Amino acid sequence: MEDAVVNPDLAELPGPFEGKYPIRVRGLRNVFGEHVIHDGLDLDVRRGEIIGVVGGSGTGKSVLMRTIIGLQIPQAGEVDVLGDTITDAQTDDDIDIRSRWGVLFQGGALFSTLTVAENVEVPLREFYPEISDELRHEIARYKVLLSGLPAEATSKYPSELSGGMKKRAGLARALALDPELLFLDEPTAGLDPIGAAAFDQLILKLQQTLDLTVFLITHDLDTLYEICDRVAVLADKKVIAVGTIPELLALDHPWIQEYFNGPRGRAAQDAQERHDAVKATISQDERSTFDPEGA
């Protein structure tokens, strides 16, 4: 029996994270030149929830995500991810953390010279060289399908895909290592409403199947209503409130009121209410022949 090469950096692999808060941010301060982005920002993300992060343009939503995943070194403050302090860790130390999260960047950020399946294989190859080529190809194929792409897409290059397909391919790569944490930067931006709704449902389904904790930056009110367990609002350089949408609506902050009670917020709210009303009537009349799934 051949001795397979096992990545020595991952010799000590901690088990799944059992704590309550996979992401904890304390007193975060980010500064670009003279411009203070975050000052004294605190945030706790609960295990197994989908947390939506909202805020006006330039409030530092993406910077917050980049800080949490270690791409941006903050001026002050502490960020704990899966029990490890990112802000203290050297780049070599946090290699095992990077095998436990997946990140979907706004444009997909796929490697343009590799096919979709090869993109998915990159993290597998990097972290687990002992996995045979066959298994790696199989994993890449089912991840691509799991992300809602057709099987033919596996051998296509990113330049041959549409914007929505690129996002799905990026999601497949983010899920390559079965992460516990999933970071999504505006997953539905630039998608048509049908595509965006399908993407929302996909994230929800994957989150439920794979027990993911999802950190989701979005401007899409429908996404917030549809899939987010809680919403964190970024304003005045910190997280001013975290809670379910009804909880946030009870607050008297002008930005939150304007955000959720503006014309678009109202429309999304109405759509959600209609949706819930339809669901309620169906469950009341179980003998109804109406099939909500349209099967």
Added chain:
Amino acid sequence: MRELTEFQLEPVPNGDGRRLAFSGPMTVASIGVADKRIRALDGTIAEIDLSRVTAIDTVGAWSVWRLSRDHDAKITGCSDEAQKLVDAISKADSNDHSVRAARLPLTRRVPEHVGNVMLGLGRGALQVIGFLGQMIQSAGTLLRHPSRFRMKALVHQMELVGVNSLAIIGLMSFLVGIVIAQQGAVQLRQFGAEIYTVNLVGRLTLRELGVLMTAIMVAGRSGSAFAAQLGTMKLTEEVDAMRTIGVSPTEALVLPRVLATMIMMPLLGLYSAFIGIVGGAFLSSVSLGIPFFTFLARIKEVVPLHDVWVGVTKAPVFGLIVALAGCYQGMQVKNNAEEVGARTTAAVVMAIFTVIVLDAFFAVFFTNIGWG
């Protein structure tokens, strides 16, 4: 130590066939080694037991699903979580699709590649001519509407192409001048004709080397930069954005670069020749005993004026070729970042090759019209 997936092959209790009993975690981090061993197993498996599995993720679920599908095996001892994952995975099964881009067998790929290269060469030549025509056309448009001419862009490109390369071209020419004088003197000394070193350095630099070396340097410095700049702009759809706004990319991007190179090339060529002569004079004064200013005075006597004209005539043509190659290749970029690199290389190779071929034609041409 990281815990790996273990498995045992045992007879099915109270039944026929063999049972594969997994234990430990079945995750992406632990399954690699066990998977290789299972793939090497012979014979069929009737049952897969998961009752001693401590953790499972989609990769583990996939392995279980693949085995049960291939061996038509029953899955037992499955936790709710494992069942949920196996169900989800079974819906995402498609083994028949390659993860690589489609590829022909070698016997067909080679002739096809050769054919494509040949066709590409022919098509490329046509396209370059088309590109040149497009450029001349927009130059014509600009003549009729001079207010649309981008003077700022032109001056900026002239600075990048010309002024910024003075140091490197000067250094190169000075050294080449020294080498010509030194090597020439060694050979001519055998006939006692050392004084002809002056003719050699003067005529060679003004007629041939000054312009040729400058063209090669500009191709490497600016031609490649044009290809990379325009290629990246194509990738980020900046060129398309320009078109939709009504700005012609040929007018705004290509023409200033080509004109700047055509204007700067004769100047750089002359500069290069002069520095080369200074280099030759420097060496002569140090090691041949010809004083520096005597050398320069002799140049005036032995170099016919038409040598200067030969160099100055060739320079803008070479400039046109270098800039055209860079801009043309840059505008051909599509798809991905790798192509920017490939097109940049192609631009430099195309420019230097064409310049050297044309230089040979020029040499014959000028001799035949009596400028020998």
